[in-house]
Every structure is written in C-alpha cells, then in structure tokens.
Amino acid sequence: MRPYAYTQVRSVRQALMHAGTGTAFLAGGTTLVDLMKLEVMTPDHVVDINRLPLRGVTFDRNGLHIGALERMSDVAANRTVRQHYPMIAEALELSASAQLRNMASIGGNLLQRTRCGYFRDLSTACNKREPGSGCSALTGVNRIHAILGTSDACAATHASDLAVALVALGAEVHLAGARDTRTVLLDEFYTPPGTTPHIENVLQPRELITGISIPRSTWAAHSTYLKIRDRQSYEFALASAAVALEMDGRTIRNARIAAGGVGTKPWRLTTVEQALNGRPATADTFEAAVANAADGARPLTHNAFKPALLRRTLVRALTVLQERR
Ligand code: SF4
Numbered sequence: 001m002r003p004y005a006y007t008q009v010r011s012v013r014q015a016l017m018h019a020g021t022g023t024a025f026l027a028g029g030t031t032l033v034d035l036m037k038l039e040v041m042t043p044d045h046v047v048d049i050n051r052l053p054l055r056g057v058t059f060d061r062n063g064l065h066i067g068a069l070e071r072m073s074d075v076a077a078n079r080t081v082r083q084h085y086p087m088i089a090e091a092l093e094l095s096a097s098a099q100l101r102n103m104a105s106i107g108g109n110l111l112q113r114t115r116c117g118y119f120r121d122l123s124t125a126c127n128k129r130e131p132g133s134g135c136s137a138l139t140g141v142n143r144i145h146a147i148l149g150t151s152d153a154c155a156a157t158h159a160s161d162l163a164v165a166l167v168a169l170g171a172e173v174h175l176a177g178a179r180d181t182r183t184v185l186l187d188e189f190y191t192p193p194g195t196t197p198h199i200e201n202v203l204q205p206r207e208l209i210t211g212i213s214i215p216r217s218t219w220a221a222h223s224t225y226l227k228i229r230d231r232q233s234y235e236f237a238l239a240s241a242a243v244a245l246e247m248d249g250r251t252i253r254n255a256r257i258a259a260g261g262v263g264t265k266p267w268r269l270t271t272v273e274q275a276l277n278g279r280p281a282t283a284d285t286f287e288a289a290v291a292n293a294a295d296g297a298r299p300l301t302h303n304a305f306k307p308a309l310l311r312r313t314l315v316r317a318l319t320v321l322q323e324r325r
Helices: 012-018 032-037 072-077 079-084 086-093 098-103 106-110 161-168 270-276 283-289 306-323
Strands: 005-008 023-026 045-048 057-060 063-067 172-177 181-185 207-215 223-228 239-248 251-260
Touching: 012 045, 012 172, 012 207, 023 032, 057 079, 063 079, 072 079, 072 086, 072 098, 072 106, 079 086, 086 161, 086 223, 086 239, 106 161, 106 207, 161 223, 161 239, 161 251, 223 306, 239 306, 251 270, 251 306, 270 283, 283 306
Parallel strands: 005 045, 023 045
Antiparallel strands: 057 063, 063 207, 172 181, 172 207, 223 239, 239 251
C-alpha cells in the first residue's frame, strides 16, 4: 500500500474542507482499504468520516430516512425497515458476509466499485482504472459482466444489491457540497460508462453522501429481492430482481421493478412494470410481462445466458412475492 496522510474529522464542514481530487473518505473501509492494498486506488489523503453525525433510521409521513454512516447490518435488522420496506432488508442480507455487513456503511455500499477482475488486476488494461488503456473484459473472460447499458469502453456490472432495491423504490440520495446541498434521484445518480467508464456517478470531488430517503408508497411493504448467483453466500449477482407490487384483490395496481447483475447501473424495468399494471397476478401475466425485459441487451462471449436468466429471475421473484400474500 502506498503511503498516505490520515485525518479524522467530526463535522461535514470539516470533511468537505479536506475533500477534492486525491482525497478519499473512509467509512467502513470494506471497498477502499481492499483497493488501496491492491494499489487500484492510491489516495494521497484518507479522511476518516466515521465520527460525523450521519447515523440514524427514521420513518415519518414522507417515508424512510437512513444516515449515510448507518451500518448495513443495523439497517437490515431495523424493525421498521423489515416491516415497511422488506426488499431493502432482504437485499442487504444477501450482500457480502455478516462481518462485512457489520462494517460497511450505507453510503459506501452505494459507491462500491465493480467486481470486474480486470479492474483489480494492475497487469491488465482497464478503462475504468486507467482511462484510455482499453478493456480487457470485452475480449477476455466476461461471464459476470453486464449486458445492458454497456459501451465499447466498459461492460462492468454495478455491484450493489441495495442500490437495485432503492432504484425500484424511487429512493433519493442527499449530497452535501462545500457551498450547497442537493438531492438526486438514485436512478439518476449513476451514469452509464459511455466513453468515460471511470466516471460512475454524478458525485463531485468536493461532495459527500449524507443520507438517503425512500418515499412512502403503497407498494413498498409488499416487496422482495431475489438474487441468483454461483453460490449461496458471499457472491455477487449473476442476475437479481427487486420487485414490489401494489395489489387490488388479484389485480396488480402498481408494479415497481429493477434488476441487478445485468446492467452497468441498477436497471429499472419500466416496460415490465407497465406490462404488469392492471393485469391479474398470474403466471401467464408474469411470463408475458418479462418477455422484453432484456431488450437492447448486448451479450458478450461468455454471458449470452443472461437475458434468459434475467427473465426467469423476474418471474420467480414475482411468483415468490405473490405466494406471500
Ligand atoms: Fe475495466 Fe470495465 Fe473493462 Fe472491466 S469491463 S476491464 S472494469 S473497462
């Protein structure tokens, strides 16, 4: 690991005074420290933000609010989250290991880097790690890579399960900058790779995530998160589905759907939602609604199975959720 300066801060203002190019904020450290050891990330200055007052889970008439420094395990165990937003608790519990969930923060989870092996291997070309160097995955081993939102520069999937659930629920992320604060819809927070895969979101170098809000809704309480992966623990998604349904008897009044493991960002599936709305919650409806879920997909040499896997994952998630009623 390369040498770096270390500073502990106690306020958002203090943290932002140190922010900028070459600085990394340290929360749980479960991504940052890994990548620093590999010298994939080499900040000159690490600013420890763990003492900032960015904790707490509150629920009011507008919805659920989670501080950026809340730990994944605490949010997953929160009774309000489990009752009113089960999809969030399930997505968190299916992420990483229990030890990592005890350390990792909610803000850090949203900013975690891709699991593309080439990104972590300094001996290979990777446009995300070193802009302009090329993409080893496009002609290399690309079984886990994305099929939606890819470009000729990068096909890395977004790694966060939580972000998929939050995009389905219409969550917003709160950002603090040196002069201002702003709130961004999480779906618009992430950017597709295009020709600049090293830019993954709209967060500016002098900004910090302070928290997230998830609106109250008539569908969030009836929701689930299904993750399909090569092994049942400590593995990233080959495909995942975040599904919420507001029902009127046996008819779907409102569906909210997003997918993970297939896109370069959490992938909201509005066409599937529209195909479900107003229909009876039956196997035939589910099969018909997901038929076009992978439209626009660009499979690579080793992941041509993903469009079909995505459709099957969606149908299974919808079926599991329907059987819970
Ligand atoms: Fe790098 Fe993206 Fe290519 Fe992976 S897919 S090697 S992260 S540019």
